[in-house]
Amino acid sequence: xxxxxxxxxxxxxxxxxxxxxxxxxxxxxxxxxxxxxxxxxxxxxxxxxxxxxxxxxxxxxxxxxxxxxxxxxxxxxxxxxxxxxxxxxxxxxxxxxxxxxxxxxxxxxxxxxxxxxxxxxxxxxxxxxxxxxxxxxxxxxxxxxxxxxxxxxxxxxxxxxxxxxxxxxxxxxxxxxxxxxxxxxxxxxxxxxxxxxxxxxxxxxxxxxxxxxxxxxxxxxxxxxxxxxxxxxxxxxxxxxxxxxxxxxxxxxxxxxxxxxxxxxxxxxxxxxxxxxxxxxxxxxxxxxxxxxxxxxxxxxxxxxxxxxxxxxxxxxxxxxxxxxxxxxxxxxxxxxxxxxxxxxxxxxxxxxxxxxxxxxxxxxxxxxxxxxxxxxxxxxxxxxxxxxxxxxxxxxxxxxxxxxxxxxxxxxxxxxxxxxxxxxxxxxxxxxxxxxxxxxxxxxxxxxxxxxxxxxxxxxxxxxxxxxxxxxxxxxxxxxxxxxxxxxxxxxxxxxxxxxxxxxxxxxxxxxxx
Amino acid sequence: xxxxxxxxxxxxxxxxxxxxxxxxxxxxxxxxxxxxxxxxxxxxxxxxxxxxxxxxxxxxxxxxxxxxxxxxxxxxxxxxxxxxxxxxxxxxxxxxxxxxxxxxxxxxxxxxxxxxxxxxxxxxxxxxxxxxxxxxxxxxxxxxxxxxxxxxxxxxxxxxxxxxxxxxxxxxxxxxxxxxxxxxxxxxxxxxxxxxxxxxxxxxxxxxxxxxxxxxxxxxxxxxxxxxxxxxxxxxxxxxxxxxxxxxxxxxxxxxxxxxxxxxxxxxxxxxxxxxxxxxxxxxxxxxxxxxxxxxxxxxxxxxxxxxxxxxxxxxxxxxxxxxxxxxxxxxxxxxxxxxxxxxxxxxxxxxxxxxxxxxx
Numbered sequence: 064x065x066x067x068x069x070x071x072x073x074x075x076x077x078x079x080x081x082x083x084x085x086x087x088x089x090x091x092x093x094x095x096x097x098x099x100x101x102x103x104x105x106x107x108x109x110x111x112x113x114x115x116x117x118x119x120x121x122x123x124x125x126x127x128x129x130x131x132x133x134x135x136x137x138x139x140x141x142x143x144x145x146x147x148x149x150x151x152x153x154x155x156x157x158x159x160x161x162x163x164x165x166x167x168x169x170x171x172x173x174x175x176x177x178x179x180x181x182x183x184x185x186x187x188x189x190x191x192x193x194x195x196x197x198x199x200x201x202x203x204x205x206x207x208x209x210x211x212x213x214x215x216x217x218x219x220x221x222x223x224x225x226x227x228x229x230x231x232x233x234x235x236x237x238x239x240x241x242x243x244x245x246x247x248x249x250x251x252x253x254x255x256x257x258x259x260x261x262x263x264x265x266x267x268x269x270x271x272x273x274x275x276x277x278x279x280x281x282x283x284x285x286x287x288x289x290x291x292x293x294x295x296x297x298x299x300x301x302x303x304x305x306x307x308x309x310x311x312x313x314x315x316x317x318x319x320x321x322x323x324x325x326x327x328x329x330x331x332x333x334x335x336x337x338x339x340x341x342x343x344x345x346x347x348x349x350x351x352x353x354x355x356x357x358x359x360x361x362x363x364x365x366x367x368x369x370x371x372x373x374x375x376x377x378x379x380x381x382x383x384x385x386x387x388x389x390x391x392x393x394x395x396x397x398x399x400x401x402x403x404x405x406x407x408x409x410x411x412x413x414x415x416x417x418x419x420x421x422x423x424x425x426x427x428x429x430x431x432x433x434x435x436x437x438x439x440x441x442x443x444x445x446x447x448x449x450x451x452x453x454x455x456x457x458x459x460x461x462x463x464x465x466x467x468x469x470x471x472x473x474x475x476x477x478x479x480x481x482x483x484x485x486x487x488x489x490x491x492x493x494x495x496x497x498x499x500x501x502x503x504x505x506x507x508x509x510x511x512x513x514x515x516x517x518x519x520x521x522x523x524x525x526x527x528x529x530x531x532x533x534x535x536x537x538x539x540x541x542x543x544x545x546x547x548x549x550x551x552x553x554x555x556x557x558x559x560x561x562x563x564x565x566x567x568x569x570x571x572x573x574x575x576x577x578x
Numbered sequence: 579x580x581x582x583x584x585x586x587x588x589x590x591x592x593x594x595x596x597x598x599x600x601x602x603x604x605x606x607x608x609x610x611x612x613x614x615x616x617x618x619x620x621x622x623x624x625x626x627x628x629x630x631x632x633x634x635x636x637x638x639x640x641x642x643x644x645x646x647x648x649x650x651x652x653x654x655x656x657x658x659x660x661x662x663x664x665x666x667x668x669x670x671x672x673x674x675x676x677x678x679x680x681x682x683x684x685x686x687x688x689x690x691x692x693x694x695x696x697x698x699x700x701x702x703x704x705x706x707x708x709x710x711x712x713x714x715x716x717x718x719x720x721x722x723x724x725x726x727x728x729x730x731x732x733x734x735x736x737x738x739x740x741x742x743x744x745x746x747x748x749x750x751x752x753x754x755x756x757x758x759x760x761x762x763x764x765x766x767x768x769x770x771x772x773x774x775x776x777x778x779x780x781x782x783x784x785x786x787x788x789x790x791x792x793x794x795x796x797x798x799x800x801x802x803x804x805x806x807x808x809x810x811x812x813x814x815x816x817x818x819x820x821x822x823x824x825x826x827x828x829x830x831x832x833x834x835x836x837x838x839x840x841x842x843x844x845x846x847x848x849x850x851x852x853x854x855x856x857x858x859x860x861x862x863x864x865x866x867x868x869x870x871x872x873x874x875x876x877x878x879x880x881x882x883x884x885x886x887x888x889x890x891x892x893x894x895x896x897x898x899x900x901x902x903x904x905x906x907x908x909x910x911x912x913x914x915x916x917x918x919x920x921x922x923x924x925x926x927x928x929x930x931x932x933x934x935x936x937x938x939x
Contacts, residue, residue: 270912271901289934420933427933429898437732460934462900530924537924555913567917574916578930 066153066160069167070146071187072138075359075399075406076320078190080167082132083143085150090126096147098131101139101358110141110172111148118176118229123155137404139358141171142181145206148172148229149236162236167191170208170226177228178208183324188218189316195221206232214323214333217316260301260340264478268464272299275459275575277482280306281489282554283508285392285414285454287377289577290461291431292424296417299461300373303415305479307338307371308490314369314507317409321368325361339370341412345379353387359399359406364391367412369507377416378446385451388414392454395511411511416455418447430463453543456510456551457575489557496520496562509554514546521553526566534573548572580664587612588662589653590646592681593783596637598795599677601627606680616641652784658685658757669693675802675828679781685757686777692750695725696864697804697825699797699818700734700811701843706898706937708734708811708843711835713741715808718861720747725776727752727804729796730765734810734818743771750803753780754796755788779803797821798828805868806831808858812846819846822855831868833858883925886910890918891938894928898937 068083094108115122129147131138146168153160169187171179184207191203204222207215212225224241226232235241263273272288279286280303288296310318319335322328328335343352343363354362364372374380391397395411421440425431435443452458493509500519506512512520523531535545549564551572556564580588591612592602604627609615615623620638624631631638653660661668661682670693672678696719700708716726716738726742728735730751742749749772755761757778760769772778781799782792797820801807807825809832812818822832834855837844851857856867883891886908893899893907905915919936922928929939 268902270905271916274912274916291933427931427935429935460900462902462934464902533924534920567914570917570920571913573920577934578932 064154064156064160066150066163068146068150068153068163070143071167071169071190072136072140072142073183073186073190073324074136074404075408076186076324078187078193079136080194081136081138081143081146083146083150084130084132085147085154086128086130087123087151087154088126088128092124092126094127094129096129096131098129098134099137100131101137103141104131104138104143107141107144107147107172110144110174111151113174114144114172114176114229115148115151117174118233120152120157120229120233121155123151127151127154140181140183141179142169142183142187144172145170145178145226145229145232149232152233158233158237165202165204166236167203167205168232169206170211172229175228176230178210178226178232180208180210182326183320184211184215185217185316185323186320188215188221188223189320192218192220214319214328217319217334260304261298262305262479263302263482264476266295266298266302266476269295269299269461270476271574272459272461273476275457276303277306277486278551278554278558278575279303279413279415279457279510280308280483281486281509281558282456282493282550283413283510284456284551284554285416285510286457286459287414287416287418287452287455287577288459288461289418289420291428291463292419294461294463296461297375300375300415300417302479303371303373304338304340306483306486308483308487310336310338310369311494311507318369321361321365321408325366327366339367340373341367341370342373342375345374345376345381347380347384349381349383349387352384353391354397354399354406354408354410355401357401359401359404361408362397362410364388364397364410364412365408368409369411370413371415372412373415373417375417377418378443382446385446386448389451389454392451395505411507413510414455417461419443427460428463453541453547456547458577459575460577485558488560489554492557492560493554509550509557512550512553517546517549517553521549521564522562523549523552523564523569524566527552527564527569530566530569530573534569538573538576544576548576551575579666580662584611584613585662586646586650587616588664589649589660589681589783591616592679592781593645593649594637594640596634599679599781601629602680603677649783658683658784660684661688669803671695671805672799672802675798677798678802679799681781683757683780683782683784684777685779686750686773688750688777688779689725689748691723692725692748692803693805694723694868695727695750695804696868697727697800697807697821698734698738699728699800699807699809699821700738701813701816701818702731702733702735703843704733704737704811705837705841705843706931706935707837707896708835709737710937710939712737712810713744715810715835715858715861715864716741716747716749717745719864720745720749722861722865723747724865725750727800729753729793729800730760730769730772730778731817732762732765736765736768738810739768739772743775747775749776751776751778752796752799752803753778753788754782754792756780756782756784756786758784759787761788793817794820798824801825801828801830804830806833806864808833808835808864809847809850809855810835811837811843812850813843814845814849816846819850822850831856833864833867883927884918884921886914886918887922887927890915891922891927894936894938898931898935900933900935904936 066085070081071078072081152158206224209225215223341363352363391410396409398407420426421435421443423434425433552564552568555568605615608626620631623634663680712734720742725748727750728738739749751772757780760766801824809818825832832855834847834850835858889908928936
C-alpha cells in the first residue's frame with residue numbers, strides 16, 4: 064500500500080516542501096530510503112524502526128521503500144523522522160491514509176517514540192505561510208515537537224500543533240483532537256539573548272564616545288573606537304545593548320529565524336526580543352564568522368542580523384575575515400556558494416569595532432611614549448583596508464580619563480534608560496519616514512540607507528549644503544565619505560526631532576572621523 | 579675664480595673618500611693647487627694631514643681620471659651645480675667658519691639676501707607645541723624676508739621649511755647626502771618646493787647616500803650658513819645641540835625656545851638657556867638680536883569667530899587637549915563641542931592630532 068506525507072526541509076532560511084512517499088509491498092524484509100538523503104536522514108531508518116515498535120505499533124516485516132521528493136534536493140537533518148514513521152503507519156493501515164492530507168510534519172524521533180526538538184521550525188512555519196498564499200493548497204496544519212511549538216506558534220497565520228510522542232500524534236490524528244500542549248508557554252519563553260551590559264551612567268568621561276554610541280544606536284551606524292589599552296573601549300561597547308531600541312516584530316522574526324536555523328536558540332527560548340550582540344574572538348574561523356560548513360550554516364554576522372557585531376581588537380582579525388565583511392556590510396546579506404548548493408543568509412548587522420592606535424597602544428597618548436616606528440604604525444593601520452575603514456560611519460578616539468573622573472563618587476552623566484528613550488523616539492521617526500517613501504521592506508534605519516535613498520530621505524538646508532561642500536573640498540572626503548556624513552547627520556537631526564538637516568548636524572557628523 | 583682644469587680637480591679631490599674639509603685644506607696648503615695634489619705621486623702625500631701614505635691608501639686608490647669625468651657628466655645634466663670656496667656666490671658667512679666645505683653642491687638658487695638667514699633646528703619627534711612654535715617662528719621669519727635654514731629631517735626641520743614656504747619666504751635645506759638623494763623619503767615633495775623657493779645644499783657629491791656619520795658635519799654647515807640658530811625642542815643629547823655647539827664656535831647667536839620643564843624634548847633647550855642662550859618668546863626677540871638688512875612684515879589675517887569658537891580655541895592655545903578635557907574646560911556638551919571643533923577645523927584654526935586630540939594650528 065502507498066502513503067504520502069508532507070514534511071519540510073530547509074535550504075538556508077528557505078523552507079521546501081518534501082513529499083515523503085512510503086510504499087510497503089510483499090517481498091524480503093527491507094527498508095530502503097531514496098531521494099538524496101544525507102547521513103542524518105539515512106539514519107532515520109533505525110530511529111523510525113525502534114520508535115514504531117516502542118510506541119506499541121507494528122513494524123512491517125515487508126519490503127519498505129521510502130522516497131523523498133523532489134529527489135534532486137539533498138535532504139539534511141533529522142526533521143523528516145516523524146513524516147517517515149507516519150507514512151509507514153499509514154501504508155500498513157495502522158492509521159487512516161486520508162487523515163494525513165493538509166498536514167505537515169516535522170520532528171526527530173527518539174527510540175522510545177517521543178518527539179525531539181529540531182532546529183529551524185520558525186523558518187519552516189514562515190515558509191508554510193508563503194505557500195498558503197497559493198489557494199490551490201488550502202489551509203495547512205503544521206505539527207512540530209511540543210518543545211518547538213511555542214516557536215512555531217509565533218507564526219499566527221497557520222495552525223500549529225505540538226506532539227509529545229508518536230502514539231499521541233497518531234491518536235490525535237485519528238480522533239481529530241490535539242491536547243493544547245505548551246500553548247501557554249508562548250509568552251514566558253520570550254527571552255533576551257545577552258544579559259544587559261553596564262549602564263552608561265557608570266562610565267566616566269568619554270563624552271564624545273558616548274554621544275557616538277547614542278547616534279550609532281539610533282541610526283544603526285557602524286562605529287569604530289580607537290584608543291590606548293585600558294581606556295574603556297570594551298566597557299563602552301558592552302554598554303551599547305542597554306541603549307539599543309528593542310527589535311520590531313518583523314526584525315525579531317528574522318533574527319529568531321536565523322538563530323533557530325543555526326540551532327543557536329538557548330534552551331526553552333522561542334523568541335528573541337532584544338538585539339543580538341555577538342562578540343566573535345579574532346581567532347574565529349572564516350566559516351564561523353561569515354557562515355559556511357556543510358550544510359552551510361549562518362555565521363556570526365548573520366547571528367548578529369538586526370543586532371550588533373562587536374569586533375574587539377579589530378586589526379587582529381585575519382585579512383580575509385575583514386575583507387569578507389565588506390560585501391555583507393554593503394548589501395545586508397551574504398550568499399554562500401558551495402558545491403552542494405547556494406544559500407543566502409541575511410546579515411544586516413551593525414559593526415562595532417575597537418582597536419589600539421598602534422601595536423604598543425600608545426601612539427598619540429601624551430603621557431605614555433609610543434615605542435612604534437612610523438612605519439610600524441602605518442603597517443598596523445594598513446591591516447584595516449581603506450574601503451573597510453570608509454564603511455565605518457562613526458569613528459571616535461577614546462582616551463585615558465583623568466584620575467579625578469575615575470575616582471568620582473557619584474556616577475556621572477545620563478543613565479542608559481534616558482538615552483534609550485531618545486534612541487527609540489529617533490528610530491520611530493526613521494521607520495515612519497522610510498514607510499512614507501515606500502522603502503520599509505528593505506531598510507529599517509538610517510545606517511542602512513543606500514545613496515539613492517539618501518537623496519529621498521535627507522533634505523539639507525542651505526547652510527548644511529554649504530558646509531558639506533566646503534568640507535568635501537577641504538577635508539578631502541570620498542564620495543562614500545560624503546554619504547556617510549549625510550546619513551550620520553540624518554540620525555543627529557532625528558535625535559533632536561527635526562526633518563530638515565541643518566548646519567550643526569553636518570558639523571557634528573563631520574567630527575566623528577579619524578584621520 | 580678657478581681655472582676650469584683646477585676647478586675640476588677641486589671637485590674631484592673633495593669627492594675622494596676619506597677627504598673632508600680639514601684634509602682638503604691641508605692638501606691645498608701642502609701642494610698649492612688641487613691639480614698638483616691630484617697628480618702628485620703617492621710618496622708626496624706622506625705626512626699630509628698627519629697621515630702616512632699607508633693611511634692615505636684608500637684615498638689614493640680612488641684617484642682615477644674616471645672620477646673627474648663622472649662628476650663632470652653628472653653636472654652636465656644641469657639639475658644641480660657646484661659652488662667652490664673660490665667662487666663669488668659661495669655663501670659669505672660660511673666662507674669664514676673653521677674648515678669651510680671646499681665645494682657645495684646646490685639644487686635651486688642661492689641669493690644675496692640669504693646672508694640674513696636664520697637656522698631652525700630641533701628634535702625629529704616634535705610635540706604639537708614644538709611644531710606650533712616652530713611654524714610660527716618660521717612663518718614670521720618668512721614674512722620678514724629672512725631665509726630659514728634647516729636640515730630637511732623629520733619633525734622640527736620639516737615644519738621649519740614648511741613654515742617659511744607657507745609665508746612665501748626662502749628656505750635652504752642642508753643635506754647629509756647628495757642633493758639628489760632625499761632623506762627621509764616622505765620629504766620628497768617638500769624638497770621640490772624648497773628647490774623652487776630656495777635651495778638644497780650639500781658638501782657631498784651627488785649620489786652620496788645618507789649615513790649617520792655625516793650628520794654632525796652637516797650640522798656645522800647649517801649654523802655656518804646662518805646668522806643665528808634657533809633650537810626648538812631638543813633632548814639633552816641630540817643633533818640639535820651639536821648644531822648649537824658649532825654655532826657658538828662659529829660665533830653665531832644661539833636662541834632656545836622654552837617648553838614645559840617636565841618634557842624630555844625641551845630639556846636641551848633649557849640647558850642652553852642656562853648656559854646663556856637667548857630665550858625666545860616671539861619673533862621680535864630674534865629680529866632685534868640679529869637685524870637683517872631688510873625688514874618687511876606681512877599681516878596675519880583675522881577671522882570672525884563665534885563666542886563658542888573663541889572659547890574652545892582659547893583652551894587650545896597652549897597645549898593640545900582631547901575632547902573629554904575640552905568638555906570639562908568649556909562646559910559645552912559633547913554634541914555641541916563636536917560642532918564647534920569641526921567649524922574651527924574648517925577655518926584652519928585647529929587640527930586633529932593622532933589619538934584624537936586637538937591643537938591650535
